[in-house]
Amino acid sequence: MTTTSPPSKAVRQDRLFSAGLIEQRQRGALRLAALLAAGIGALAWLGRSTDPAAKPLTGGPLTLGAAIAFTGNANLYGQDQRQGLAVAERWAQQSARGGRPVHLQLEDGASDEPSAITAFNLLIRQGVIALIGPTLSQQAFAADPIAQRQGVPVVAPSNTAKGIPEIGHFISRVSAQSSVIAPLSLEEALRRDPSIKRVAVFYAQDDAYSTAEVAIFQKTLATLGLPPVTVQRTQLADNDFQTPITSALQLKPQLVVLSVQAVAGGNLIRQLRELGYRGQIVVGNGLNTPNIYPICQRWCDGILIAQAYSPELNTPINRRFQELFRQAHGDRPPPQITAQAFTAYQVLFEAIQRLERKGGLTGVSLGQARAKLMDELLGGTYDTPLGPIGFSPEGEVLQDRFYVAEVRMDPDGRDGRFALVRELKLTESQGQENRR
Amino acid sequence: MIETLLQTLLNGAASGGVYALVALGYTLVFSVLGVINFAQGALFSVGGYLTFLLMGGTIGVNGALPGWGLPSGLPFALALLLAAGGSGLVGLLVERVAFAPLRRRNAEPLLALITSLGAGVVLVNLLQLLMGAEGYAFPPSANALAGLPDVLVIGGARIRTIQLLLLLISAAAVVVLSLWLERSRGGRALRAVAEDATTAQLLGIPSSAMVRLAFFLSGALAGLGGGLIGVSVSLPGPYFGIGYGLKGLAVLVLGGLGSVPGAIAGGLLMGLAEALVPGEASGWRDALAFAILFAVLLLRPSGLLGRRTVDKV
Numbered sequence: 001m002t003t004t005s006p007p008s009k010a011v012r013q014d015r016l017f018s019a020g021l022i023e024q025r026q027r028g029a030l031r032l033a034a035l036l037a038a039g040i041g042a043l044a045w046l047g048r049s050t051d052p053a054a055k056p057l058t059g060g061p062l063t064l065g066a067a068i069a070f071t072g073n074a075n076l077y078g079q080d081q082r083q084g085l086a087v088a089e090r091w092a093q094q095s096a097r098g099g100r101p102v103h104l105q106l107e108d109g110a111s112d113e114p115s116a117i118t119a120f121n122l123l124i125r126q127g128v129i130a131l132i133g134p135t136l137s138q139q140a141f142a143a144d145p146i147a148q149r150q151g152v153p154v155v156a157p158s159n160t161a162k163g164i165p166e167i168g169h170f171i172s173r174v175s176a177q178s179s180v181i182a183p184l185s186l187e188e189a190l191r192r193d194p195s196i197k198r199v200a201v202f203y204a205q206d207d208a209y210s211t212a213e214v215a216i217f218q219k220t221l222a223t224l225g226l227p228p229v230t231v232q233r234t235q236l237a238d239n240d241f242q243t244p245i246t247s248a249l250q251l252k253p254q255l256v257v258l259s260v261q262a263v264a265g266g267n268l269i270r271q272l273r274e275l276g277y278r279g280q281i282v283v284g285n286g287l288n289t290p291n292i293y294p295i296c297q298r299w300c301d302g303i304l305i306a307q308a309y310s311p312e313l314n315t316p317i318n319r320r321f322q323e324l325f326r327q328a329h330g331d332r333p334p335p336q337i338t339a340q341a342f343t344a345y346q347v348l349f350e351a352i353q354r355l356e357r358k359g360g361l362t363g364v365s366l367g368q369a370r371a372k373l374m375d376e377l378l379g380g381t382y383d384t385p386l387g388p389i390g391f392s393p394e395g396e397v398l399q400d401r402f403y404v405a406e407v408r409m410d411p412d413g414r415d416g417r418f419a420l421v422r423e424l425k426l427t428e429s430q431g432q433e434n435r436r
Numbered sequence: 437m438i439e440t441l442l443q444t445l446l447n448g449a450a451s452g453g454v455y456a457l458v459a460l461g462y463t464l465v466f467s468v469l470g471v472i473n474f475a476q477g478a479l480f481s482v483g484g485y486l487t488f489l490l491m492g493g494t495i496g497v498n499g500a501l502p503g504w505g506l507p508s509g510l511p512f513a514l515a516l517l518l519a520a521g522g523s524g525l526v527g528l529l530v531e532r533v534a535f536a537p538l539r540r541r542n543a544e545p546l547l548a549l550i551t552s553l554g555a556g557v558v559l560v561n562l563l564q565l566l567m568g569a570e571g572y573a574f575p576p577s578a579n580a581l582a583g584l585p586d587v588l589v590i591g592g593a594r595i596r597t598i599q600l601l602l603l604l605i606s607a608a609a610v611v612v613l614s615l616w617l618e619r620s621r622g623g624r625a626l627r628a629v630a631e632d633a634t635t636a637q638l639l640g641i642p643s644s645a646m647v648r649l650a651f652f653l654s655g656a657l658a659g660l661g662g663g664l665i666g667v668s669v670s671l672p673g674p675y676f677g678i679g680y681g682l683k684g685l686a687v688l689v690l691g692g693l694g695s696v697p698g699a700i701a702g703g704l705l706m707g708l709a710e711a712l713v714p715g716e717a718s719g720w721r722d723a724l725a726f727a728i729l730f731a732v733l734l735l736r737p738s739g740l741l742g743r744r745t746v747d748k749v
Contacts, residue, residue, distance in 0.1 A: 071561070073673055075569035079498050235722065237679045239669040243447045243711050243721075246594055250440070263571055263672035270573075270670070274586040274596050294496070295571040295670045329497070 052127035053150065053367035061101035062361070062369075064348055065123030067133035067143070068157075068341075072111025073236070074135045076262050076291045077337050081135065081157055082106070084334070084341030087324045091342070092349050100356045102349055109134040113142035120146050129352070129370055130155065130377075132344045137161035138208040144171045151367055153374040157344040158337055160285050161212035165395035170374050172395030174343045174386070176308045178213040178285060181402050182259075183220040184306040184424060185282045188404045189255055190224060193280065198229045200253035202244065202268060204260045205233040213284045214259040221257075229253060238264055241271050249277060259284035266295025273299040280304065288336045290416070298413030302406060305418065309336040309386050310403040312420045321385040333417060334385075343384040351377040400426050439592035444711045446590065450599040452707020453606035457661040458684025459691060459699035460610060461654040467630040467694035468650040469539075471548040475530045475556035476658050477681020479523050481563055481674050483659025484666035486519035488572050498568030512667070516605075520659040527655020528648055530555045535651075556678075563674035573670040602664045609660055610700055613653070617696060626650060630694070690729045692742020701740050 066085055069078030089104055105128060107119040116139035123131060124146070130153040134143050137159040147154045148168035156164055156173035165171055190196055199221055203214035214231075221228060229251045232244040245268070248256070256272060256279065258265050265287040272281065273296075281303045288307060293300060311322060311333035321342055325334040334342075355361055355376050361369045381390045387401040402424050409416035458480060465473045492509020495501050510518070534551035584597050617623035628636040629646040637643045662677055683706070691702025709728045713721035732740060 071564065071569070073569075073675060075564070076571070076673065079569060233717065233720075239665075239672055239676065239679075240451055242450060242596065242599060243444075243713075246443050246447060247714070249594070266571060267669050267672065271596065274598075275594050276587055291570050294573050295672065297573050 052125065053370070054365055056363055056365055057361050057369055059362045061103040062352060063103045063105050063126070063128045064345065065105045065107065065126070065128030065131045067107045067109035067116060067119035067123060067131060069111050069135040070108040073261065073263060074111035077135050077158060077289060080289055080291070080335050080337040081341035083325070083329060084338035085132070085345055087321065087328060088342040088345035090324055091320065092345070099353045102352060104345070109139060111136065113139050116143035117146055124150055124152050127366055128152070129366065130348050130373055132157060132341070132348070136209065137164060137212065140164055141208060147171070151370050153370055153377060155344040155348055157341040161208045172377065172391055174347060174389065174397050175340050176397055176399050176402070179216045181306040181308055182213055182216040182284060184402055184404050185304045186217065186220050186224070186257070188304055188421060189280045189282050193254070196254045197226065198251065198253045199226050199255045199257060200230045200232065200248040200251065201228045201257045202232045202234060202260065204236050204264060207236050207261065209286060210259045210261070217257050217259060217284070234260065234264065236261060236264070239267050241268050245271055245275050249275060254279045255282065257282045259286065261286045262289050262292050263295060266292040266300070269296040269303060270299045290335050293409065293414070293416045298409050300407045300416055301409040305405050305407070307336050307403045307405050307418065308399060309339040310405070310420050310423065313385070313387060313401070315383065315387070317383050318385040339385045343386050343389070346384055347377060347380070347382050350382060351380055354380065402426065442591050443593035445708070446593050446595045448708030448711035449704065450595065450603050450707070451710060452704035453603040454661055454665060454680065455683055455687045455706050456610060456700045456703025457606045457657055458680050459687035459703050460613065460696065461657040462684055462688040463694055463696055463699045464650045464654040466688065468626065468647055469535065471545045472685065473530065473654065474549055474553040475534065475559060476654065476684065477678040478556035478559035479527055479530070479655045479658035480662040480677030480680050481560060482526050483519050483523040483662030484671050484677065485563055485567055486522045486659065487515050487663030487666055488574055488671055490515035490518055491574055493572060493574065495566070496568045496570045496572065498570055500566045516660065516663045519663045520656040523659020523662065524652040524656035526559070527651045527658070530655070531648060531651035560674045560678065567674065569673050571670055571672045574667050596668070598668045602668050605664060609657065614696055622649070686726065686729055690732055690739055692739030695739065695741045698739055698741035705740070
């Protein structure tokens with residue numbers, strides 16, 4: 001048998017201190033756990049209560065969000081789009097008295113992907129019912145999935161690359177895919193000069209729009225039995241094209257095809273002409289803006305471009321659009337990108353008014369309203385400045401009127417216009433074939 | 437074959453001359469303060485727009501004052517010189533705002549990179565606010581090249597007349613600056629400050645004034661480059677100087693930080709490297725140019741003509 005001696009006073013004090021410490025720690029841990037639980041609960045409550053999609057709509061104005069380029073190189077297009085949206089707002093105020101008021105919230109989507117994502121997120125958090133934008137296809141591939149995941153309808157006014165509506169159910173566009181319009185200007189160039197055999201192609205290899213469009217140009221050239229004698233790859237930020245142009249000119253091309261953005265395109269045309277190229281030039285949709293005139297000046301004269309819009313289309317809505325545009329911007333015809341931005345606003349506005357007439361959106365949650373709006377948008381037909389349009393179930397614009405224009409510069413080379421050369425009406429099967 | 441080689445050399449020299457001009461601006465500031473002025477690209481843009489306005493150009497519809505312009509335009513050479521001076525003054529302003537306060541507080545030199553970057557962003561955005569983002573081309577009537585052919589054919593190789601002019605003016609600017617640095621009292625004082633600011637101050641050289649002079653000259657060089665490039669490829673938007681600024685930065689490192697001959701050699705090498713890329717692979721020319729930069733720095737970490745620095749302990 002063993003006996004244990006009673007613990008000394010110091011040991012007893014130590015044990016008491018340890019027990020107290022453990023108790024104190026347990027109390028601390030409990031407090032911390034309670035605080036964490038309360039914090040998580042508060043966050044969950046806050047998250048639930050601030051999700052705009054969960055809130056029921058009131059009878060007030062609905063907000064459309066537009067994320068377009070106000071800064072960066074794409075601002076050249078963004079400026080045109082801003083004008084189109086401003087004209088559309090005035091048109092909506094005048095033409096739909098008594099309907100559901102719609103307010104436009106603009107955000108700078110800049111010219112890069114992170115800015116477009118930030119603008120989309122901001123507008124979605126502010127509770128917009130639908131989004132217009134972003135300006136560039138490259139940005140759309142990054143920002144549209146954000147809207148798709150959150151069930152927010154998007155109407156792209158200027159994204160022409162292949163695969164945009166395929167991003168998801170909520171993504172649509174009013175800008176016809178490059179594959180539909182790009183071949184038309186090539187056909188016109190060959191109609192003017194059937195002896196063309198040598199074609200040089202230039203495109204920006206770091207731009208989603210250019211790479212998509214140049215594939216269409218090359219496919220069309222192959223179909224026409226004209227494989228390019230050279231394909232020069234440039235970059236978005238390039239301005240000096242001395243090297244690629246002199247390389248291409250050594251191969252004596254009879255036709256030059258450009259698929260680049262506006263600024264680079266204007267410079268390329270000017271430098272091509274200065275370096276002695278005298279043949280025809282066919283350009284892609286990136287140059288569909290009068291903002292190229294100050295850059296290539298007199299050298300712009302004669303370039304061929306296929307367009308999804310013509311100021312010469314004689315319909316009531318196009319005349320009204322032009323009248324409002326001229327009131328704000330003087331006596332010059334609106335460019336395609338402005339017309340497409342107007343159309344993006346118009347189709348959303350009309351779909352909202354139709355929904356209102358069918359029973360209204362008041363009382364349903366914003367999330368449900370967004371889903372209803374998307375279905376209504378895709379199901380409707382619209383008489384727009386671009387002509388009559390509708391949407392495929394995937395959100396692709398269904399448009400049958402297209403135009404080939406030639407740039408005609410004023411004698412002083414400071415200003416010019418897209419003069420209509422030909423109007424083409426595609427049959428449904430031609431349209432489907434081209435969209436593939 | 438000879439025609440192709442000559443064409444490549446001309447193409448390389450034309451772009452290399454501009455790169456050298458931009459890199460020289462960086463070099464001046466770096467040699468005096470040991471920091472890189474990231475607002476250099478923005479000053480390049482400022483020079484382009486100033487030249488445009490002085491030559492009688494008017495502000496476009498998206499600018500702050502649509503249709504505004506000088507009653508009459510100046511001749512190209514005068515406009516270019518005045519615009520370079522104006523950019524130099526803006527460079528001085530950048531020094532006052534982004535560099536001087538940090539110097540007074542003996543702040544980390546690294547901080548000046550951020551403040552100068554910020555100053556550059558503000559400048560570019562101000563330009564956008566004032567001029568809009570549209571492209572501008574110089575008024576043809578005021579063009580110094582009126583009456584000259586668009587293109588010159590030299591031994592079968594083609595070069596745009598404006599590019600040849602650009603190359604000649606860049607070369608002249610580089611020569612004048614080099615001679616001034618080597619031979620003049622002011623140039624020698626600037627080099628003394630670059631060598632050791634404290635000793636220079638003790639010798640009676642006003643270091644602060646020399647720093648301001650370096651910023652003025654650096655801004656003026658950027659402005660000169662911006663005006664020349666503007667005439668050559670138009671003004672595609674307020675951001676156009678940023679790209680040239682980045683290329684100039686690469687040339688600065690390639691040639692050797694703070695070395696004037698290095699900036700010239702680096703610019704020409706970079707231009708030639710880009711021109712040597714075959715036409716079909718021209719989209720990869722930046723990659724090749726930077727691969728050369730990488731290889732040079734592996735072999736010579738101080739750059740082509742830079743001096744190796746020894747840490748004293």
